[in-house]
Amino acid sequence: MEGIRFIHTADLHLDSPFLGLNHLPKDLFERIQESTFAAFEKVVDLAIEQAVDFVVIVGDLFDGEDRSIKAQARLRKQMERLRDAEIFAFITHGNHDHLAGSWLMLDMPENVQIFSSEVEMKSVTVKSGCNVHLYGFSYPERHVVDRKISEYEKVGEAHFHIGLLHGHCEGGISLHQPYAPFSIVELLQKDMDYWALGHIHKKQILNEDPFIVYPGNIQGRHRNEDGEKGCYIVTLESSGHSQLEFHETDIIRWESVDLNCEENMGLTDLYTIITQHMETLNSIGLGIMLEINLQNPSVISADLKLKIDNGEFLEMLQDGIDFTEAFVWPYKINLNFAAEKANSTLIDVSFIHMLNLAIKDMEKDTFDEAVSSLFSHIYGSRYLTQIEEIEKKALLESAKELIVRQLGN
Numbered sequence: 001m002e003g004i005r006f007i008h009t010a011d012l013h014l015d016s017p018f019l020g021l022n023h024l025p026k027d028l029f030e031r032i033q034e035s036t037f038a039a040f041e042k043v044v045d046l047a048i049e050q051a052v053d054f055v056v057i058v059g060d061l062f063d064g065e066d067r068s069i070k071a072q073a074r075l076r077k078q079m080e081r082l083r084d085a086e087i088f089a090f091i092t093h094g095n096h097d098h099l100a101g102s103w104l105m106l107d108m109p110e111n112v113q114i115f116s117s118e119v120e121m122k123s124v125t126v127k128s129g130c131n132v133h134l135y136g137f138s139y140p141e142r143h144v145v146d147r148k149i150s151e152y153e154k155v156g157e158a159h160f161h162i163g164l165l166h167g168h169c170e171g172g173i174s175l176h177q178p179y180a181p182f183s184i185v186e187l188l189q190k191d192m193d194y195w196a197l198g199h200i201h202k203k204q205i206l207n208e209d210p211f212i213v214y215p216g217n218i219q220g221r222h223r224n225e226d227g228e229k230g231c232y233i234v235t236l237e238s239s240g241h242s243q244l245e246f247h248e249t250d251i252i253r254w255e256s257v258d259l260n261c262e263e264n265m266g267l268t269d270l271y272t273i274i275t276q277h278m279e280t281l282n283s284i285g286l287g288i289m290l291e292i293n294l295q296n297p298s299v300i301s302a303d304l305k306l307k308i309d310n311g312e313f314l315e316m317l318q319d320g321i322d323f324t325e326a327f328v329w330p331y332k333i334n335l336n337f338a339a340e341k342a343n344s345t346l347i348d349v350s351f352i353h354m355l356n357l358a359i360k361d362m363e364k365d366t367f368d369e370a371v372s373s374l375f376s377h378i379y380g381s382r383y384l385t386q387i388e389e390i391e392k393k394a395l396l397e398s399a400k401e402l403i404v405r406q407l408g409n
């Protein structure tokens, strides 16, 4: 069989600061801060173990445009491990680690090739003798809104042609910025053997023949990046057959669970149900960050509700957790009154409907208006970063919970 085998990864976000999590216990916070690096080490372990021909990293290697020397040094160390195992690496930079950022560049070893700001082709001959042409570009600045896809063209003869593109696939639902947009049809017209995409943090296979793939990020960074994270090993054979294998690489995993409250449920019952669930999750063998959604919460006693609201119950669940090995850290308990009230006849359905409409409306301009004075505040604004769409949605969701809950009392 003549073919190639490589790892497709993207969105490493290596130096993610995780600032919003600095209230967590120190050991846990440090483990989370280390997680993007540790996950990338797992990607490289896998490359070496499986003796792949090369690794492609499709943008956002670093989280910040001021990529720290430390993060670069750690990337370099992993690239050296690949070099020692005679594995090539092909890198494009994305919107997060674009080329215009202010950083001192640490040179990478000779097995690493970085794409420039113009779409270009890099050629490699792997051990089996197969010749591969890879096409890609790095973001010259953060905002690349052009249809860069129109600049991709197959060049010359090769056994395989692979496109690397960090950007937004039109038509999909995305919470990410619509940079370097393209459609699946446009990708197919380029007649590549594989499209290695990056930018969207959730893994997605957009097409199978040829494969068009977002591998997602290698490590979830917050509750909206939940579930397993990892990279793909891609096999392309000259017969035209190709194969994808997903490999998990995450160290910390974000999960949530819905648990139903039963009539007369006491402290011990609730504690038992939750700890049993935590034990099951613990057997996965990772660090799990767990959000617990209690459904039908109005049946539990006022005393118990109080213990949940004031954080005492959560503290009890968190007590004594050891972060050196696998662990489950419950970080939030939600009493889901809104879902319950939506099914109840006690509150006028039309009111809930109006409330939903008002919240929808807030998502547009009203929200920005409401927080604008904070963002233009002479001192406050220095400490604020732009509120992302998902954060906006989460805030509005919490506001709705509060309102519905007050109504019930």
Ligand SMILES: [Mn+2]
Pocket: 011, 059, 060, 094, 096, 199, 200, 201
């Ligand atoms: Mn990214």
